Amino acid sequence: MKNLFGQLSLNQKIAVVTLLLGLIAIFAGNPYQGNYTRIDAKEIALIVQKELDHITAEELADWIIKEKSDFRLIDLRSENEFSEYHIPKAENIQLIDLNNYTFLPTEKIILYSEGGIHSAQAWFLMIARGYKNVYMLKGGLDEWKEKILFPIISENATPDEIKNFERIKEVSRYFGGSPQTGKIEDIRVKKELPKLEMPAQGSPQTGTQKKKKKEGC
């Protein structure tokens, strides 16, 4: 066999080796590893335990106001819900599509849904696919509304709380929200979601739209 191979010309040798590699390829499986993943259960439990898996609405609001662009905000809800209202700079990717979506390993990804359940499930899937830099918005859009868009301070708040509320008010107005003062019972007053054009000051085009030049020829 070895002798036989030795007698071949260089071109023939190349052909034989290539053919062998091609033959093995039939049985060697899929080079895209997308759907099969390994997870380290202990590592994940540790992340959750240490609360390294989420960011709060206030933190997110702060980032958006400061026009930070080192993260991608993913809205997991349906298209209709997304077009009705979404947090500025968010992109709409539904849970089922998330699995086919490739992020850069270096990207920081913030997931949110209505409450917390969907984003937690999506978070787990992302971690399982090997993404390290993934976070949930704590409490989801519900908490975003409660804390940022429609913050309420009770009438008998302490001076400290009032001082703090002044700052929150500003943040809220930035996002087109309506901070209120009143009794806790009044929380359920009619809240109108801000128009999508808000905030007027920020430019919603930058960030998600500012894609890099294409990589093709």
Add this chain to the structure above:
Amino acid sequence: MNHQESQINFQPKPYMNPYLAGIGLGLVLLLSFVIMGRGLGASGAFSSLLSAGMEKISPEHVKSNEFYLEYLGDGTTSPLKDWLVFEVIGVFAGGLLSGALAHRIKKDIEKGPRISNFGRLAFAFIGGAMMGFGAKLARGCTSGQALTGGALLNVGSWAFMLCVFAGAYAFAYFMRRQWR
């Protein structure tokens, strides 16, 4: 004797075995995939060059044209500070290196015996313009589409590659006076 020897030494060396050259090329391409996550290209660099030039000449005109804007990016960095631009500078350098080592550098106009220099240059310009136009329409040229996309088993690239060969073979008859 000595003189004759040096004469022999400066004869252009024969070209490399095409299969080995291809494997070398393939390994460079593979290296690009592994290091950068992208393949090779050529025509894109000239688009960047053109866009940068156009911006210098007529910034207003460029602003209204999506095509140029894409190559100019967001304006934070120069459009020439681009991966493909640097890669193509490397291609010039690599060609020079290989050509020099094999004594193949010579001022010349490549053509068959049945066509004038001017005719050849006119055809070179027309062919180049068709290449530039076609490469933009197809989103890549022989390097960016055929080689890179071919190795990735990209459907569009394979369709493109077949059409390049089909187009060239179909038109070769009309160009025989230029080459044969």
Add this chain to the structure above:
Amino acid sequence: MNAPFFKYGYFGDDLSLVVAFIIGIGFGFFLERAGFGSAKKLTAQFYFTDMSVFKVMFSAIVTAMIGLYYLGVLGLLNLSLVYLTPTYLIPQIIGGLILGIGFVIGGYCPGTSCVAVSTGKIDALVFLIGVIGGIFVFGEVFPLLKVFYYSSNMGNLTLPQLFNIPYGLVVFLVVLMAIGGFMGAEYVEKKMKK
């Protein structure tokens, strides 16, 4: 190993330009080695007298394809992070035909014309100016072509997905096709020499 290194953030944009230059040197070097700095050698492909274009191109494609495949299977390279140009079938077919005709008229393609310029070919320099002219025309008429340019969008699509057969099988079929093609090319060359 986490490849592609750049996508995993192992180095930044500035260093990537150095990488670009070095990879370009390799690309240009092998193009010139193969004889692709010569328009006569390139166009000989279309008159069946020298099939180097086919041989070199397909050896390169097969080499890179096999390399990508095995690196992917072994988990050394995350193939989904490698940039895939989306398929827009009709513009790519028309573009390919125009480019093919341009190839046999002009004698080069954009990449090979660069190494031809490096080795002193005047026609290659004129060709390159033509390329820039062609891109200019495309840029100017782009608003009119835009609808066509974005037509028949098939997204990121690979042959295994299109035919719904295993990736490895496609790799094998391409290898088979290439080797068959090489044998045919050798035969044709011999025949034409007579």
